[in-house]
Amino acid sequence: MLKIALAKGRLLEQIVPLLAQVGMAPSAEDVKSRKLILPGPDGCEFLIIRAADVCTFVERGAADIGIVGRDLLLEACPQVYEPLDLRIGRCRLCVAAPQDHPDPMLLEAGSTMRVATKYDRLAADFFRDRGIQAELIHLYGSMELAPLVGMADCIVDLVETGGTLRANGLVERATIIDISSRLIVNPASYATKSAQIQPLIRQLRQLVAGQGN
Numbered sequence: 508m509l510k511i512a513l514a515k516g517r518l519l520e521q522i523v524p525l526l527a528q529v530g531m532a533p534s535a536e537d538v539k540s541r542k543l544i545l546p547g548p549d550g551c552e553f554l555i556i557r558a559a560d561v562c563t564f565v566e567r568g569a570a571d572i573g574i575v576g577r578d579l580l581l582e583a584c585p586q587v588y589e590p591l592d593l594r595i596g597r598c599r600l601c602v603a604a605p606q607d608h609p610d611p612m613l614l615e616a617g618s619t620m621r622v623a624t625k626y627d628r629l630a631a632d633f634f635r636d637r638g639i640q641a642e643l644i645h646l647y648g649s650m651e652l653a654p655l656v657g658m659a660d661c662i663v664d665l666v667e668t669g670g671t672l673r674a675n676g677l678v679e680r681a682t683i684i685d686i687s688s689r690l691i692v693n694p695a696s697y698a699t700k701s702a703q704i705q706p707l708i709r710q711l712r713q714l715v716a717g718q719g720n
């Protein structure tokens with residue numbers, strides 16, 4: 508019986524139709540419910556969890572498979588297989604700052620900067636590579652607020668449409684990575700449940716290739 512970890516939130520709206528096309532989705536009614544374990548075809552179960560926790564569930568084998576953004580994979584570096592780019596959930600991890608503040612990317616090496624982010628590792632690596640000392644301020648959401656209230660000089664956060672930045676007077680100053688959602692697999696599950704997992708990967712790969720995104 509496969510356990511599949513899915514992130515709640517806006518990505519779920521893209522994942523469920525994709526899984527439905529390979530006959531592996533929870534029902535629409537269950538998706539709308541507050542249930543955290545949803546039944547699926549062939550006895551499989553979907554675990555509905557916070558995006559940042561998907562890697563943990565799959566790495567520890569509590570889920571056999573998960574769908575997670577590349578940002579969270581690179582931040583957490585879990586010991587999992589990553590066989591497929593699903594090409595959904597596209598966005599980018601950016602440095603952004605208030606329009607009327609100096610561009611943080613033009614700072615001289617050796618400068619220090621206060622950076623609000625939930626991506627501590629990716630932000631630290633990015634600025635370290637440029638010789639900037641980043642003082643990281645770890646936040647869990649509404650990152651855009653931090654420079655507006657003078658708590659940070661810039662943010663490192665996801666940008667999809669750019670609407671949140673625009674609404675708050677921030678501009679993108681650099682792209683750190685491009686992001687899409689990835690299928691991840693627990694290595695032990697990949698070995699012991701290959702009869703179920705490999706056909707699923709194959710079907711999804713064909714589907715994604717056919718969509719040509």
Ligand code: PRP
Pocket residue numbers: 647648649650651664665666667668669670671672
């Ligand atoms: C994400 C992200 C940005 C916003 C970007 O936040 O952290 O704030 O979406 O999307 P946009 O470019 O289309 O405006 P989310 O809405 O997930 O909430 P959060 O602030 O709690 O992370």
